[in-house]
Amino acid sequence: MRRLLIATALLLAAPLVAAQAYKWTDANGTVHYSDAPPPQGTKYNKVTTSGSVEPLATPAPAVTSDGSAEVPTKPNTTQPVADTPENRAKLCSNLKSNMETLKSQGPVVMDDGGQQKVMSTDQRKQQQAAAQSQYQQYCSGS
Known part of the structure; x- marks a missing residue:
């Protein structure tokens, strides 16, 4: 028993x-x-x-309600860009523009998985620090 x-x-x-x-x-x-x-x-x-x-098996694609297979989303993995003077100038220009936008008083909207969200003060500070660090690393001689 x-x-x-x-x-x-x-x-x-x-x-x-x-x-x-x-x-x-x-x-x-x-x-x-x-x-x-x-x-x-x-x-x-x-x-x-x-x-x-350990995974038991390779996961099969999910099937949506209309019968089509759902392709899992992958993070945006971009290919490296050649370090040419033109590409570096574009990078520096974009970083400078981003820093100016982040320092402005207006709201900054970011894409969050397909949804538009306004950045918080902390997020702005983090992005400013990252952009400033990248600018110093890649654009200090420009």
């Missing part, structure tokens, strides 16, 4: 090992995983966990 109870308890606990999780990327490019859904309006993927570190 005791073995039957233990076996039943193990069978009932098995579904708890496979849990639902959510994965999304924030405006700063940080990937988040959570057992609770992300804030409303955030694009996310549902991830089923199995309790194992």
Whole structure:
């Protein structure tokens, strides 16, 4: 009788090992995983966990309600740009323009996974510091 109870308890606990999780990327490019859904309006993927570190199989593309396969989105991986005087001048011009925009008093809107969001003061400061650092690194002789 005791073995039957233990076996039943193990069978009932098995579904708890496979849990639902959510994965999304924030405006700063940080990937988040959570057992609770992300804030409303955030694009996310549902991830089923199995309790194992290794994937059980290569995931198949998700199928949408219209029957088409959903292609998982990949981060924007751009190819390196050749370090030519023309490209460096464009980079420096863009960095200078970005710094001026970030220092202005008006709102700065950023694309957050397909949604337009106004940058917070902290986000502006982070972006200003990053742009200033890049400008000093690549444009100090320009």
